[in-house]
Amino acid sequence: MLVRTRYQYGSLRLRKRERGPDVWEFRYYETDAKGKRKRTSVILGDRNQYSTETLARKATQALLLQLNGESPRAEVEAASFGALLDRYVEHELSERYSTRKSHLSNIRVHIRPRWGEYPLDKMKPMAMELWLRELPLAPKTKTHVRGIMHLAFRCAERWGLIEMGKNPVSLVRVKNASKRLRRPRVLSVNEFFELLKHLCEPYRTMVLVAQCLGLRISEILGLQWGDFNFEKRTVLVQRGVVGGRVDEVKTEYSRDDVPLDPRLAEVLLAWRSLSMFPRDMDWVFANPDTGKPFHQESLQKRPIKNAAKLAGLGEGIGWLPPHLPLLAG
Numbered sequence: 307m308l309v310r311t312r313y314q315y316g317s318l319r320l321r322k323r324e325r326g327p328d329v330w331e332f333r334y335y336e337t338d339a340k341g342k343r344k345r346t347s348v349i350l351g352d353r354n355q356y357s358t359e360t361l362a363r364k365a366t367q368a369l370l371l372q373l374n375g376e377s378p379r380a381e382v383e384a385a386s387f388g389a390l391l392d393r394y395v396e397h398e399l400s401e402r403y404s405t406r407k408s409h410l411s412n413i414r415v416h417i418r419p420r421w422g423e424y425p426l427d428k429m430k431p432m433a434m435e436l437w438l439r440e441l442p443l444a445p446k447t448k449t450h451v452r453g454i455m456h457l458a459f460r461c462a463e464r465w466g467l468i469e470m471g472k473n474p475v476s477l478v479r480v481k482n483a484s485k486r487l488r489r490p491r492v493l494s495v496n497e498f499f500e501l502l503k504h505l506c507e508p509y510r511t512m513v514l515v516a517q518c519l520g521l522r523i524s525e526i527l528g529l530q531w532g533d534f535n536f537e538k539r540t541v542l543v544q545r546g547v548v549g550g551r552v553d554e555v556k557t558e559y560s561r562d563d564v565p566l567d568p569r570l571a572e573v574l575l576a577w578r579s580l581s582m583f584p585r586d587m588d589w590v591f592a593n594p595d596t597g598k599p600f601h602q603e604s605l606q607k608r609p610i611k612n613a614a615k616l617a618g619l620g621e622g623i624g625w626l627p628p629h630l631p632l633l634a635g
Contacts (some may be wrong), residue, residue, distance in 0.1 A: 327352040330362040388422030404548040431477035504613035532586030539566040
């Protein structure tokens with residue numbers, strides 16, 4: 307005989323403590339490996355974190371989605387988009403630091419304040435499209451925001467929270483998604499060498515590596531001396547550094563040997579002879595005060611920006627993706 311799986315709401319109570327503020331305890335049933343249901347509980351937070359029962363109950367939604375994965379969809383659809391985001395962040399969000407940081411920022415700043423309280427079945431394509439259109443963001447950033455929402459609803463499809471093929475974000479368009487707000491101007495050969503005149507080490511060598519190898523700034527900051535094979539004239543790109551955090555390269559094909567021009571090899575060896583950190587495990591472009599990689603934001607704000615001014619290139623200069631490493635404003 308088939309047994310209908312019922313939706314589980316759990317129970318919430320405020321548990322007193324001898325020391326410190328009272329805590330919210332959520333109690334529910336879970337099924338063990340033998341198929342037996344047993345009662346368990348979890349502490350959601352204290353009274354300072356959730357001042358009312360309503361706020362504490364909202365904090366249980368992501369857990370309820372997981373507990374009721376096999377319940378009839380009609381009962382589950384009452385869950386909010388915020389609860390779906392919580393479960394998406396916990397179970398599906400990329401572990402890559404730069405990706406995770408970007409997604410969490412967009413969720414916190416843009417998505418959750420507008421859509422966190424909405425039930426899943428009340429999220430309409432045109433409402434989301436109009437909202438994206440009004441956001442004061444670049445088209446590319448709007449595309450990223452849309453992409454996060456689309457991924458969250460893809461998870462909702464897989465978890466049975468909405469019907470397959472009913473992802474509402476699939477119908478949401480971002481106008482001029484690939485259009486730049488400002489047309490980039492790539493430095494000419496003469497402008498590039500004029501810029502070099504006003505850069506001291508290690509920034510001069512960093513710019514040469516960017517121009518000659520076409521690496522992202524995160525990949526340049528992630529280089530260690532042991533990555534170079536100066537005899538075979540190759541360099542293995544195998545990590546990146548974003549915001550001071552070491553991470554994997556952005557794409558799998560980036561993890562590969564890159565040919566090293568003999569003249570660039572000479573420049574790198576000259577810098578190694580001057581560096582305070584010349585060992586194989588040291589960072590090629592280490593901050594002399596810490597021995598750790600620089601932050602790319604500080605590079606653009608100070609040495610690169612100052613050199614651009616002295617070279618007569620204006621202030622709007624920064625790092626671009628491979629093969630367009632420098633941009634002048």
